[in-house]
Structure formats: structure tokens, C-alpha cells
Amino acid sequence: xxxxxxxxxxxxxxxxxxxxxxxxxxxxxxxxxxxxxxxxxxxxxxxxxxxxxxxxxxxxxxxxxxxxxxxxxxxxxxxxxxxxxxxxxxxxxxxxxxxxxxxxxxxxxxxxxxxxxxxxxxxxxxxxxxxxxxxxxxxxxxxxxxxxxxxxxxxxxxxxxxxxxxxxxxxxxxxxxxxxxxxxxxxxxxxxxxxxxxxxxxxxxxxxxxxxxxxxxxxxxxxxxxxxxxxxxxxxxxxxxxxxxxxxxxxxxxxxxxxxxxxxxxxxxxxxxxxxxxxxxxxxxxxxxxxxxxxxxxxxx
Numbered sequence: 001x002x003x004x005x006x007x008x009x010x011x012x013x014x015x016x017x018x019x020x021x022x023x024x025x026x027x028x029x030x031x032x033x034x035x036x037x038x039x040x041x042x043x044x045x046x047x048x049x050x051x052x053x054x055x056x057x058x059x060x061x062x063x064x065x066x067x068x069x070x071x072x073x074x075x076x077x078x079x080x081x082x083x084x085x086x087x088x089x090x091x092x093x094x095x096x097x098x099x100x101x102x103x104x105x106x107x108x109x110x111x112x113x114x115x116x117x118x119x120x121x122x123x124x125x126x127x128x129x130x131x132x133x134x135x136x137x138x139x140x141x142x143x144x145x146x147x148x149x150x151x152x153x154x155x156x157x158x159x160x161x162x163x164x165x166x167x168x169x170x171x172x173x174x175x176x177x178x179x180x181x182x183x184x185x186x187x188x189x190x191x192x193x194x195x196x197x198x199x200x201x202x203x204x205x206x207x208x209x210x211x212x213x214x215x216x217x218x219x220x221x222x223x224x225x226x227x228x229x230x231x232x233x234x235x236x237x238x239x240x241x242x243x244x245x246x247x248x249x250x251x252x253x254x255x256x257x258x259x260x261x262x263x264x265x266x267x268x269x270x271x272x273x274x275x276x277x278x279x280x281x282x283x284x285x286x287x288x289x290x291x292x293x294x295x296x297x298x299x300x301x
Contacts, residue, residue, distance in 0.1 A: 009210030011181035055132030065106035102148035153185030255287035
């Protein structure tokens with residue numbers, strides 16, 4: 001099975017929309033599974049029409065620890081309030097400590113100063129993992145981090161493990177991963193182990209700068225990649241500057257996509273662009289063929 005990861009560096013450049021359309025076209029001739037590794041704000045499943053009502057919760061991820069109060073042991077000394085440097089502990093009307101799930105980082109300082117053994121650390125649920133059928137012949141796996149929780153990189157690792165097991169069960173030929181934006185932990189966890197990376201950008205200085213940082217990540221893992229320039233006509237001069245950079249640095253350009261308001265309409269209707277507007281099919285097929293050609297080329301080296 002080949003793993004293709006789509007990432008962008010900068011958010012909002014159309015990464016998930018492009019991932020969905022490429023996956024739908026690839027599924028016409030190959031078995032595959034899609035994975036949304038943007039666990040802070042997953043939306044690939046939405047673009048593919050998978051909502052909570054037609055998906056299944058398959059795992060609850062527990063990882064980080066939060067402080068828990070054992071009320072019957074508490075003498076209301078409030079030593080814990082003073083000890084917490086994150087201001088995660090306040091007091092209620094009865095002078096009992098109240099611990100904020102959003103502010104507590106599980107450092108354990110409160111448990112050390114509590115002479116009553118009224119505080120302990122317990123693991124908490126940080127994310128849920130779901131799988132659903134897309135209606136396009138393949139399943140989609142996603143995870144969503146709970147509000148205020150950390151550990152996105154670890155959640156990405158776990159969702160990829162689940163996706164690999166499902167992929168093996170259906171004999172998938174491809175795993176298509178929609179990565180988070182940026183270059184942080186979830187991106188590193190998404191990219192690691194990939195066979196090929198598709199980098200999506202747009203002709204703006206911010207997107208181009210972030211793309212270069214994303215390329216550094218991909219090069220660190222020695223993974224072959226190609227670039228898609230989305231909305232290439234919003235700034236033609238800057239597009240030419242980017243194209244020159246890619247040529248000089250021998251970076252393959254898989255294709256370019258012009259700006260079109262219909263992409264927005266497709267998102268609103270929870271459909272991939274190639275399904276909502278079939279006229280896009282030719283452009284995305286060209287990109288897909290170029291991508292597969294590159295993957296097959298590097299397989300022969």
C-alpha cells in the first residue's frame with residue numbers, strides 16, 4: 001500500500017478540497033482509504049459527505065492527565081490553589097477547590113502539596129476517532145481533539161494505526177492523508193512514513209513562505225514530493241515567481257488550478273469539487289496522472 005500525504009504549510013489554500021477530489025478520482029480504479037490527520041479541525045470527512053450520523057466512533061483516546069479532587073478527603077486548606085502556577089484551581093462557595101479541565105496541564109504540583117491526599121492525577125479522554133463510508137467507494141477515518149486538550153501528534157499516530165488496520169482489511173492500494181496545516185507535531189506525525197507528499201500552495205507571500213518551511217520538513221524525511229498551485233490566477237506575477245523558484249530548485253509542479261467560486265459552493269454542499277462540477281474532472285485527472293507517474297518513477301530508482 002502506498003501512502004500519499006497532502007499538506008500545505010499555510011491553512012486556507014484548498015488542501016482538503018483538493019485531497020477530496022483526488023481521492024474520489026483515484027478510487028475509480030483503485031481501492032483506497034482517506035485519513036484526516038488535521039485532528040484540531042478535521043473537515044475532510046465533511047467534504048466527502050461523512051457526518052456524525054453516518055459514521056461510527058471506533059476509539060476514545062486517553063492520554064494526558066488532569067488533577068481530580070477527592071472531596072471527602074479535602075480539609076479546604078487551599079494549599080493547592082497557591083501551588084498551581086497555571087491558575088487552574090479556584091474555590092467554590094463552600095471553599096472546596098475547583099479544577100478547570102481547560103487550564104490544568106497535569107503537572108502534579110497540587111498533589112505534592114496536598115497533605116490530605118485529596119488530589120490525584122487521572123488520565124482523561126483527549127480525542128475520539130471515527131470511521132464512515134463516503135459514498136464514493138471508500139471509507140474515511142478521522143479524529144477530533146477535544147476542546148482544550150493537547151497531544152495532537154500522538155492522536156495522529158493513533159488514527160493512522162486505525163486507518164492502517166482498516167486499509168489492510170479492505171486490501172487498500174492507497175492511503176490518502178489530509179494533513180494539518182503548518183509544520184508542527186501533527187504535520188510531522190502525518191508525513192512520517194509517507195511514500196509521497198503533495199504540497200498545496202497559492203500565489204501569496206504567506207503561502208509561499210510557509211510552503212518552503214513545509215518542504216524542509218518533507219526533505220528531512222527524504223520523501224519525494226510535488227506541488228500544486230491552487231488559485232493560480234489571483235496573482236499572476238507572483239505565480240510566475242513561484243514557478244521560476246520551482247524550476248530552479250527542480251521541484252515538480254503537478255498542476256495548477258484557477259480560482260473559482262464553485263469550489264466554495266461545493267464545500268457548502270458537502271461535495272468534492274469534481275462531483276459538484278464535473279468540468280473540473282479533466283484538470284484533476286491531469287494532476288492525478290502526474291502524481292502517479294512521479295510515484296511510479298521513484299519506485300523504479
